[in-house]
Amino acid sequence: MGSSASKAALGATTDEPSEPEPKHLAGYAMSTFIRRYSKYLNEKSFAYRMIASDITKIKRGTDGMMRTMNTRDLLNTLPVIQTQFDALLGFNANPDELTNGIIHAAFMLLFKDSLRLFAAYNDGILNLLDKYFDMRRKQCKESLDFST
Numbered sequence: 001m002g003s004s005a006s007k008a009a010l011g012a013t014t015d016e017p018s019e020p021e022p023k024h025l026a027g028y029a030m031s032t033f034i035r036r037y038s039k040y041l042n043e044k045s046f047a048y049r050m051i052a053s054d055i056t057k058i059k060r061g062t063d064g065m066m067r068t069m070n071t072r073d074l075l076n077t078l079p080v081i082q083t084q085f086d087a088l089l090g091f092n093a094n095p096d097e098l099t100n101g102i103i104h105a106a107f108m109l110l111f112k113d114s115l116r117l118f119a120a121y122n123d124g125i126l127n128l129l130d131k132y133f134d135m136r137r138k139q140c141k142e143s144l145d146f147s148t
Contacts, residue, residue, distance in 0.1 A: 033091065033097070037110070040090070044056075044087075046084075047080045055081055056116040057116075058120060060123055065120075066124040071128075074127055075139060085114070088113060088114055089114075091106070
């Protein structure tokens with residue numbers, strides 16, 4: 001009996017590799033998007049450390065955080081939002097790939113964050129434009145780098 005078990009184990013290790021199963025291919029496809037989503041979450045945590053608040057959760061509008069921020073803080077915050085938004089856009093899923101539940105869920109979370117990030121960035125740019133003619137020359141040059 002021992003020899004038959006060893007023959008079976010030997011046969012299992014020396015067989016030619018078979019084709020990957022479809023469930024393994026789906027896991028491989030998901031891993032790409034999980035890494036991309038992870039990259040976005042890393043950027044989001046970095047932005048939280050830099051700004052000390054979650055941009056996607058701040059108050060928006062005329063009396064919101066980005067509209068009432070001073071010039072120096074605004075010039076420090078806008079590049080952080082840009083970097084976070086760039087990481088969000090790096091997810092880059094095609095409609096065919098959104099049939100997977102996990103990829104679709106990550107996409108929906110990113111979609112919600114993209115709307116909030118865009119609104120915060122827009123409020124910041126409007127605030128920057130309001131303050132543009134009151135800024136020092138160096139700050140004006142720095143603010144023009146955001147629009148290019």
